[in-house]
Amino acid sequence: MQIALTKKLADALEVKLPTIDGTINPLFTWTANWTKVWDNRRAEDMLVLVNNATRFTVAIYQVKRKDLKNVEKMMRVAIVNTLLSMNLNPELVNEYMRLAGELEFVRNNSRQAAAWVTKAGLECAFHVGREYNGIAKMYCDTVGASSNYGIVNYSGNTNDGFYPYKAMFDALTALTGMQAYKCRAFELMVSLDLEVYKAERKLIVPADLEFAQFHKVLQYVFNWNNYHLYDFAIIDEKTKNTAARLVPTEEDLEYDESAVLMEGHTLAEFFPEHKQMLYTYDMGDNWEHIIQLVRVIEEYDGELPYLLEARGKTPPEDVGGVGGFVSFRDIMLNPEHPEYAEMKEWSRYWTPELWEWESRPKAIHV
Known part of the structure; x- marks a missing residue:
């Protein structure tokens, strides 16, 4: 595997590098840079690599x-x-x-590759800024994953653009002759009871999906904005009591010593031994999503997570729980209501029914 280093990274490593070997399959070659996420910091803190054949991005922070x-x-x-x-x-x-073989560093001499890795670094910096506060010490070597879902090489001609993750996966399938996807998965039905109807989402997710990532999936499919606190509760089928409660931060443990920090825990630790869990979002409005295990798929060969089916519009944030939503919905269904204009302005683009694109089956990229 050949890694072409930018001058900044080569200088930091204090190494003298040979020139690029142009005979190597580009799929086995990457361009790497060391860059800075936060403008108010003096030191670089993120490594970024871009595959030269597919523009697939890998990034490591801090x-x-x-x-x-x-x-x-x-x-x-x-x-x-x-x-x-x-x-x-x-x-x-x-x-x-x-x-790909042993890793070998070489000197980058491609302006195009340098531009690619610079652009990828900027996209990864935006991701880090959204996900982390910049204060806590942390290490993550998958922060580049989300940038691979964005189209690249787009210059006005739609035929030129492509998605790095698709390009990479297709190239790896052609190289190895193996199928791109192969994992154990769970089909789930997630239901939010809104009294006047249920908002339901049927999903397929990897069995080893971590709860923090599952939270992001649920936020996406229910159109929440990740403004509020949340937790997961595993339900004991026999007693209907909570068998375990998983929380996202150490601060949450101060309010419940019996809770478990969700970091590193996966769905497979509880499914299929248990068949149901509860995802509560916004402890004020108290949106309780019941998650039912529909079936276990031992070998799933498609892209995951995947939305199979969506029914029922989710309420807007901060509407006041189920009771507040019922009142809000009544107003929104009656343009003659004296509060309609005010509620319409407050809820902006909210509509009583799902748009077609919201209910369409699709891979979930979060």
Whole structure:
């Protein structure tokens, strides 16, 4: 595997580099840069790699100068982890890394590749800014995953644009002869009772999906804005009591010593032993989503997570719980109501029914 380093990264590593070997399959070559996420920081803190054949991005945050002594191992592990985080077939990923061989650093001499890795770094910085507060110490080698879902090489001609994740997965399938996706999965029905109707979403998700990522999936399919606190409760089928409560932050543990920090925990730890869990979002409005296990799929060969079916519009944020939503909906269904104009302005683009694109089956990219 050939990694072409920008001058900034080469200088930081204090290495003299050979020139690029142009005979190597571009799928086994990457361009890497060391960049800065926060404008108010003096030091670089993120490694970014872009595959030269597919423009697939891998990024690692935080990486300080002292961490660069382990840069080769970090890069290899990050490539693997990013591919696996996008639910790629583990056997395919292992075969790619085997065929790619030992990692070798070379000097980047391509302005185009330098532009690609700079643009990818900017996109990854936006992701880090959205996801993290910039204060807490953290290390994540999959922060580049989401940028691969955006179209690249688009210059006005729709035929030129492509999605890096599709390009990478198609290239790996052609290279190895293996299927791109292969994992154990759960089909779930998620239901939010709104009294006048139920908002329901049928999903297929990886069995090893972590709860923090599952939260993002649920936010997406129910059109929530991730403004409020949330938790998961595992329901004991026999007693109907809470068997375990999972919370996102250590601060949440101060209010419930019996709760479990959800970091690192996956759905497979509770499904299929349990058949139901509760996802509560916004402790004020108290939106309680009942999650039912429909079936276990031992070998799923498609892109995940996946929305199979959607019914029922979700309320707007901060509407006042189920009671507030029922009143709000009555107003929105009656343009003659004296509060209609005010509610219409407050709720902006909310509509009583799902748009066609909201209910359409689709892969979920979060």
